[in-house]
Amino acid sequence: xxxxxxxxxxxxxxxxxxxxxxxxxxxxxxxxxxxxxxxxxxxxxxxxxxxxxxxxxxxxxxxxxxxxxxxxxxxxxxxxxxxxxxxxxxxxxxxxxxxxxxxxxxxxxxxxxxxx
Amino acid sequence: xxxxxxxxxxxxxxxxxxxxxxxxxxxxxxxxxxxxxxxxxxxxxxxxxxxxxxxxxxxxxxxxxxxxxxxxxxxxxxxxxxxxxxxxxxxxxxxxxxxxxxxxxxxxxxxxxxxxxxxxxxxxxxxx
Numbered sequence: 001x002x003x004x005x006x007x008x009x010x011x012x013x014x015x016x017x018x019x020x021x022x023x024x025x026x027x028x029x030x031x032x033x034x035x036x037x038x039x040x041x042x043x044x045x046x047x048x049x050x051x052x053x054x055x056x057x058x059x060x061x062x063x064x065x066x067x068x069x070x071x072x073x074x075x076x077x078x079x080x081x082x083x084x085x086x087x088x089x090x091x092x093x094x095x096x097x098x099x100x101x102x103x104x105x106x107x108x109x110x111x112x113x114x115x116x
Numbered sequence: 117x118x119x120x121x122x123x124x125x126x127x128x129x130x131x132x133x134x135x136x137x138x139x140x141x142x143x144x145x146x147x148x149x150x151x152x153x154x155x156x157x158x159x160x161x162x163x164x165x166x167x168x169x170x171x172x173x174x175x176x177x178x179x180x181x182x183x184x185x186x187x188x189x190x191x192x193x194x195x196x197x198x199x200x201x202x203x204x205x206x207x208x209x210x211x212x213x214x215x216x217x218x219x220x221x222x223x224x225x226x227x228x229x230x231x232x233x234x235x236x237x238x239x240x241x242x243x244x
Contacts, residue, residue: 005135012131012188013124020123020183047196054197068194073131075192077153077218078160079182081226085161102192103219110196111204 004065011069019074034091036083039076040102046075047106051113122180130188146202146210149194150218156190158225165233 019042026038050071057064080102088095134152141148163181167173173181195218202211 001136001139004139005132008135008138009128009132012134013128013184016123016127016130016184016188017120019187020120020179023183043192043196046193050193050197051200069131069135071193072134072191073127073188075194076187077190077192077195077222078156078186078226080192081157081222082160082164082230084223085226085230099219099223103215106192106196107199107215110193110200114197114200114204 007065008069012073015070015073039079043075044105044109046071048109048113051110055114119176123184126180126184127188130185134189153190154221154225156186157222158229160186161226161229166236169236
């Protein structure tokens with residue numbers, strides 16, 4: 001139990017820092033668009049990678065537990081929901097697209113990562 | 117540099133909390149992930165909307181709390197992978213329920229937190 005908590009904590013700490021870096025980088029490229037492209041990219045790529053490591057690495061492997069922890073911290077559900085709410089006050093259709101397409105593509109990306 | 121330190125430290129705490137609740141839930145880890153994501157959706161709205169009116173926070177600490185603590189606590193990748201896992205294992209009903217409760221519940225919690233933030237904002241204005 002303690003080992004799990006420490007692995008998930010360390011992985012999430014590293015994953016959060018990667019997300020911060022990627023968000024800053026992507027916001028400079030997509031600064032003109034209202035669409036939350038940074039979180040969108042992070043969540044879809046993180047879902048793909050989580051499917052991939054689960055498909056490739058043996059169960060119970062330490063490396064799998066570590067990658068799962070990093071990707072858990074890298075991706076974010078809370079920002080996804082809050083960006084949807086914020087976007088919906090100005091651009092309802094775009095918010096709806098972000099909300100639904102993120103979920104569908106995220107699940108699809110995890111599936112593709114898992115089966116390849 | 118302080119910002120990086122806050123994100124790392126608070127990301128560790130957020131992730132450790134998620135790891136603890138998930139491990140505690142054992143076979144019910146799906147339910148734990150739903151609860152974590154819904155709570156996190158509310159808390160993030162509270163931190164960015166209401167908290168600045170309650171206590172003074174530096175930008176570095178606010179980013180540490182939102183990106184590290186809540187970002188490390190909630191997870192989108194596990195949501196996606198859990199959904200795939202349930203659907204591939206022919207638990208179609210449970211899989212669809214997991215997806216819908218996460219999406220609808222998460223949005224409602226973020227709405228609730230945002231409204232609470234607006235109330236704090238107005239409360240401060242009225243006292244001026």
